Amino acid sequence: MPDPHVAAVGTSPFGRTELTGRDLFSAAVAEAFEGGPDPAEVVDAMYVGNQSESYEHQIMYGTLLAEWCGLRHVPSERVEGCAAAGALALRHAVEDVRSGRRDAVLACGVEKMTAGGTAGATNALSAAFDRALEQRSGVTAPSQYALLAQRYLHDTDATERDLARIAVKNHANAAANPRAQFQRETDVETVLDSDYVSPPLKLFDCAPVTDGAAVVLVANADVAARFDDGDDRPPVRVAGVGAGANNIGVADRNLTFVEGAHEAATEAYDEAGVEAADVDIAEVHDAFTISEALLAEAAGLAPRGRGYESALPPAERSDGWTDTHLSTSGGLKARGHPIGATGLAQAVEAYEQLTGTATPERQVADATTALLINEGGVADAVTVAHVLTT
Amino acid sequence: MPDPHVAAVGTSPFGRTELTGRDLFSAAVAEAFEGGPDPAEVVDAMYVGNQSESYEHQIMYGTLLAEWCGLRHVPSERVEGCAAAGALALRHAVEDVRSGRRDAVLACGVEKMTAGGTAGATNALSAAFDRALEQRSGVTAPSQYALLAQRYLHDTDATERDLARIAVKNHANAAANPRAQFQRETDVETVLDSDYVSPPLKLFDCAPVTDGAAVVLVANADVAARFDDGDDRPPVRVAGVGAGANNIGVADRNLTFVEGAHEAATEAYDEAGVEAADVDIAEVHDAFTISEALLAEAAGLAPRGRGYESALPPAERSDGWTDTHLSTSGGLKARGHPIGATGLAQAVEAYEQLTGTATPERQVADATTALLINEGGVADAVTVAHVLTT
DSSP states (O other), X not given: OOOOEEEEEEEOOOBSOSOOXXXXXXXXXXXXXXXXXXXXXXXXXXXXXXXXXXXXXXXXXXXXXXXXXTOTTSOEEEEEBTBTHHHHHHHHHHHHHHTTSOSEEEEEEEEOOGGGHHHHHHHHHHTTSOTTTTGGGTOOHHHHHHHHHHHHHHHSSOOHHHHHHHHHHHHHHHHTOXXXXXXXXXXXXXXXXXXXXXXXXXXXXXXXXXXXXXXXEEEOHHHHHTTOOSSOOOOOEEEEEEEEXXXXXXXXXXXXXXXXXXXXXXXXXHHHTOOGGGOSEEEOOOSBHHHHHHHHHHTTSSOTTOGGGGGSOGGGSOTTOOOOEEOTTOHHHHHOOOGGGHHHHHHHHHHHHHTXXXXXXXXXXXXXXXXXXXXXXXXXXXXXXXXXXX | OOOOEEEEEEEOOOBSOSOOHHHHHHHHHHHHHTTSOOHHHHOOEEEEEOOOSTTTSOOOHHHHHHHHTTOTTSOEEEEEBTBXXXXXXXXXXXXXXXXXXXXXXXXXXXXOOGGGHHHHHHHHHHTTSOTTTTGGGTOOHHHHHHHHHHHHHHHSSOOHHHHHHHHHHHHHHHHTOTTOSOOSOOOHHHHHHSOEEETTEEGGGBOOOOBEEEEEEEEOHHHHXXXXXXXXXXXXXXXXXXXXXXXXXXXXXXXXXXXXXXXXXXXXXHHHTOOGGGOSEEEOOOSBHHHHHHXXXXXXXSOTTOGGGGGSOGGGSOTTOOOOEEOTTOHHHHHOOOGGGHHHXXXXXXXXXXXXXXOTTTOOTTOOEEEEEEEESSGGGEEEEEEEEO
């Protein structure tokens, strides 16, 4: 079975931009292939994670982007699972290379969210909830996640201040990440003083609306070698993949244990032959601060009810925690959350950490194992996990 | 490598219905699993072809439908390539079973198109064209295909009457297909007298707007055996898969040779170890009558410039034609064209023909090999081909 490698990565600027979706994509592709072979020489197939036709009245994003980067006859396909679309694209690329069917596959994510403002994005995102049973109640992404947070604060020792610390930690990481949307720090009082969006979640508990694109070229060893720039960096392998799911609505869910993420992470660990304790860095889907706490627990990085300690230095956390560093990129919260691109932006951070090319301020020393968890819908309606190793 | 079989198929009613997307899906699933094991006992993953969030303000259709049929924790994913989405879902199911990663995968397609009327559907479909370069010119699906038809009539001996004969033949087939939207015949004069939508294409050259769902359970031999009802029918295998592509816009295309379909069909033939001459029945993507002519040529069933003879009995066609029967279901033209479901409806027809369970009026005697070509965008922007054999 060919071993899938991360051969190259790239991102566009993240944030509020004047760029269209295809131009965001071009920026990401340009970075990934700079100094390497042309896309047309190596790419056998493409998958594009993209959430919304509402943002740009554009479907067929696979074909559009293949043509846009000169891959006219390369089969390219859009995949959609709301915010998990990026990891779905990555998973297809990995499976295609593993099966030997393709030598190199470009996993892409792109989202142009800001044109319609926050209201436009909120409306577009509401399409991820059940039209018949939830949308008609007026639910939004923050109000759905607020249900999880209310229950979590009720069931555990966590406080709103603990959630605020997660936001502060992720802003500090983003301040050291040139790819981040918010390259600035914040403090606990600022987070706590920000307006409630849906109690207990405040503005600074929420990931922003973001324009952005990210690409990851997944390739077998031969093609990956063509991107080797002669340094001594270890190759990065995609060693494990897992998928989990839950029902789309929250009414019949365990609100404080994210089952789908637990299944996905467990499957990815098993495939990679690692355990939670081996994970040096984890990019988890912190669409809201509560998510980071819940996903740390679901992935076995934290004991049940203690995931909210993710912002503490490893030595200060409760027994049962691993030494994992979470959301070193700044996470969705501060690196930004361009829906279809987020799962691939997570992989870009893992690639930088595992190759030792992250900025010194956020580089985790000797990182060899990374966990990615990308989700769509409320928490685990769709979950995809990847384990990357050197 | 496990051999992927078509274990079960089902469709909803096709046409203008009062059913929502999820209810259409339920009808298709109910048929497929009637008398067999429950979906929850056998389905390991789902793929859902669905084009539009515009029709129902609903994304995450994978998760929604998994929950809807009791598959709460089964990973399910939406794939999108406009009208090729159904075959993309089928292809993923086939590849998952081939690789041994899954034992049984449900490929689903669903589209609820009629709620917004023809104008709503036309607007939704226009999202399949390039937003920056084509949509702003006011193009629609009929006007794009009319460009291909104009060129074809100019370059070949074909006439509008020849195209009309394709519509008449497909209506006659649909009249014998209980699954079809239009179960009634028409005649050449009626087609020729219908209003121009975009010259030379008239109303009766165009596939209709359709609500509908179709599902195909792809499984390895062990699971497929659980659906065996004890008759002597041969098992149906998915013997070959192919994918092709072209740029999204028509400006830089060969208008009369559908390159992507040629590539896709050739790849599928090669995988299956068959040739065009072996194909007994072909369901090709006749979104417009011109498409059937073009695709017969691209797939090697007809000599170049003679695909318009597809409505003639095999013995009356030009030299170089195979004996293939085209669109025995009635095709998109008369069976109906629920965008995301069409590729799977093609597979349902192939299953019926290869198992000898089509209605006697349209059953092709001793059919053993079927070709499916499903496309998205104008002609071959996305093309997926499958070869099914007994």
